[in-house]
Amino acid sequence: MVKRENKLKYIFKKKWKRSAAGIVDAAGKFIFFFRNFFRKKPSKVEKILVLRLDQMGDIIQTLPFFEKIKQKYPLAKITALVVEGNEFLLKGKADNVLTLPGSWFYSEKKLKGAALKDMVEKIYKEKYDIAYDLRGDIRNIVFMFFCGIKWNIGYANGGGGFLLDESIKYDRDMHEIAKNLNFIGETPAPEIYMNFETTKESVVKISGIIAQNKKTMVMHPFTRATSKMWGMVKYTELIKRIAEYNREMQIYIIGSKEDRELLPYIFGAQVHNMAGELTLDESIELIKKSSVFIGNDSGPQYFAAYSGVRACVIYGYTVNNKRWKPLVEKDRFIAFSKPVECGPCESAICVNKDKKHICMDIITVEEVFNAVKYWL
Numbered sequence: 001m002v003k004r005e006n007k008l009k010y011i012f013k014k015k016w017k018r019s020a021a022g023i024v025d026a027a028g029k030f031i032f033f034f035r036n037f038f039r040k041k042p043s044k045v046e047k048i049l050v051l052r053l054d055q056m057g058d059i060i061q062t063l064p065f066f067e068k069i070k071q072k073y074p075l076a077k078i079t080a081l082v083v084e085g086n087e088f089l090l091k092g093k094a095d096n097v098l099t100l101p102g103s104w105f106y107s108e109k110k111l112k113g114a115a116l117k118d119m120v121e122k123i124y125k126e127k128y129d130i131a132y133d134l135r136g137d138i139r140n141i142v143f144m145f146f147c148g149i150k151w152n153i154g155y156a157n158g159g160g161g162f163l164l165d166e167s168i169k170y171d172r173d174m175h176e177i178a179k180n181l182n183f184i185g186e187t188p189a190p191e192i193y194m195n196f197e198t199t200k201e202s203v204v205k206i207s208g209i210i211a212q213n214k215k216t217m218v219m220h221p222f223t224r225a226t227s228k229m230w231g232m233v234k235y236t237e238l239i240k241r242i243a244e245y246n247r248e249m250q251i252y253i254i255g256s257k258e259d260r261e262l263l264p265y266i267f268g269a270q271v272h273n274m275a276g277e278l279t280l281d282e283s284i285e286l287i288k289k290s291s292v293f294i295g296n297d298s299g300p301q302y303f304a305a306y307s308g309v310r311a312c313v314i315y316g317y318t319v320n321n322k323r324w325k326p327l328v329e330k331d332r333f334i335a336f337s338k339p340v341e342c343g344p345c346e347s348a349i350c351v352n353k354d355k356k357h358i359c360m361d362i363i364t365v366e367e368v369f370n371a372v373k374y375w376l
Contacts, residue, residue, distance in 0.1 A: 028162030220295035317343030
């Protein structure tokens with residue numbers, strides 16, 4: 001019989017979405033009553049599927065889960081389903097990795113029906129014993145239902161709980177790593193270290209790029225969501241302050257080809273604009289070899305912090321950073337976030353146009369510089 005949470009609270013901010021989810025769940029509970037009543041958890045677990053169709057940073061926060069679930073089910077084959085481009089993170093963590101060309105969480109990687117249908121058929125043939133949806137999204141849950149999984153586990157707070165065999169209690173403010181481990185009754189270590197392997201070619205290339213016997217800083221002033229951007233003007237001023245403070249510090253700016261166009265400034269011999277010139281693997285290697293990392297709330301922060309690099313991340317107040325910031329030693333991680341009335345908005349685009357981008361505007365170059373200068 002399906003296990004359900006008491007006093008289910010939907011995560012949606014808009015009332016109509018909460019109402020719609022409630023109506024759908026009520027109808028689903030009635031329609032699937034007999035199906036759910038007679039379902040039983042498999043006595044033998046040989047195949048497990050784990051869904052995480054989100055961004056790179058979200059995948060990184062699942063890595064401790066993959067380590068623990070392998071310990072819990074040492075004889076089971078663990079398969080991860082992620083969006084193309086993120087599979088390298090699961091190397092050595094999952095026994096098998098399936099990829100989709102996009103998902104409903106990527107606006108720039110729209111998922112076509114044919115690719116989704118093919119994946120459903122592929123998974124259905126495997127007859128997985130258990131599937132975990134680590135996100136808590138009705139689209140993921142419906143997807144698992146059509147894949148014919150014997151036992152589905154997930155969060156019901158996004159709707160679709162009537163299709164789950166186990167509904168895990170959801171705590172919105174819990175750290176994301178803790179949320180993932182909560183599925184299997186585990187808790188995260190106070191401090192976490194991760195080994196991000198890179199290719200020999202990347203190691204050789206980056207070793208030839210960085211200045212020997214000099215401190216190296218990597219800066220990533222970009223992010224997919226404009227609401228999380230501190231701004232090129234402020235980053236430019238910060239770079240100048242750092243370069244003047246330490247004339248030996250070599251500063252490398254990383255990002256995509258599109259990002260490069262956002263930062264056209266010429267800084268001088270200490271600053272190297274590598275945006276668009278490095279592969280992701282090479283960027284990770286550069287981060288690992290750096291002394292300090294500074295950036296916005298995006299994937300590169302995790303490569304830095306979890307590799308043992310001192311990191312400063314400018315979050316603003318678009319999210320509750322306590323959920324997302326890396327679990328590392330406090331003396332090597334600085335998080336800038338100041339509460340404002342309109343946050344945490346969790347919006348990709350700042351909706352507070354009349355007051356400008358207030359949660360970022362109130363974070364000054366002076367205070368960021370003063371916080372990191374002891375690392376320089």
